Amino acid sequence: MSTPVGTRRSFVKWVTGLSSAFIGLSLAIPLIGYVISPALTRRKASWMPVEKVENLPVNEPKDLDYAVTTQDGYLETRQTKAVWALKHPDQTVTVFSPICPHLGCGYHWDSQDRRFKCPCHGSVYDMNGKVLGGPAPRPLDVLPSKIENGELLVIYKEFKSGLSTKVEL
Ligand code: FES
Known part of the structure; x- marks a missing residue:
């Protein structure tokens, strides 16, 4: 059975994990886009x-x-x-x-x-x-x-x- 302290501790852990995941994703998504976007760009033909x-x-x-x-x-x-x-x-x-x-x-x-x-x-x-x-x-x-x-x-x-x-x- 969890005590109020245990509940608070797991809540803080949960919030910290969620914040870390959010920060990680917000950094990773633009980085991945930057890395793979040239590969998805159509070949540029010129005169x-x-x-x-x-x-x-x-x-x-x-x-x-x-x-x-x-x-x-x-x-x-x-x-x-x-x-x-x-x-x-x-x-x-x-x-x-x-x-x-x-x-x-x-x-x-x-x-x-x-x-x-x-x-x-x-x-x-x-x-x-x-x-x-x-x-x-x-x-x-x-x-x-x-x-x-x-x-x-x-x-x-x-x-x-x-x-x-x-x-x-
Ligand atoms: S490739 Fe078949 S006729 Fe030219």
């Missing part, structure tokens, strides 16, 4: 210079390699990316992702047939990315691009393959 527009041939897709630095949480990685760029007669440029929308293989430009062809399952696209044949569920994925001071800038993105609509990864 990257790819090529001088004057170096692109008109009506002839050209594959371009360029270096990309990606910030993913705390990790900064540098990779080489490739895109297909098509300069139109009016000097505008369309940039395609190099990944086939069917199941993600790399495709190439057949300059004889003037078509993009994917070697994996035989999808065929015209110069503007429209599907001409094969199992591809959608046209080639167009990437955001712009021209500044004669330079072609691109934001590299990837999309889910096998879908009829573009869904960014």
Whole structure:
């Protein structure tokens, strides 16, 4: 049986424990948030210079390699990316992702047939990315691009393959 002193003592212990837990949690929650939030942040893509527009041939897709630095949480990685760029007669440029929308293989430009062809399952696209044949569920994925001071800038993105609509990864 507890005495009034025992009851008071256990009450003080209980309040002290509760206060300690409260202080601990109020310190831990912001700290945990600070530590894990970069890992939960979506990769930041930025405009990257790819090529001088004057170096692109008109009506002839050209594959371009360029270096990309990606910030993913705390990790900064540098990779080489490739895109297909098509300069139109009016000097505008369309940039395609190099990944086939069917199941993600790399495709190439057949300059004889003037078509993009994917070697994996035989999808065929015209110069503007429209599907001409094969199992591809959608046209080639167009990437955001712009021209500044004669330079072609691109934001590299990837999309889910096998879908009829573009869904960014
Ligand atoms: S991955 Fe290109 S046709 Fe299947």
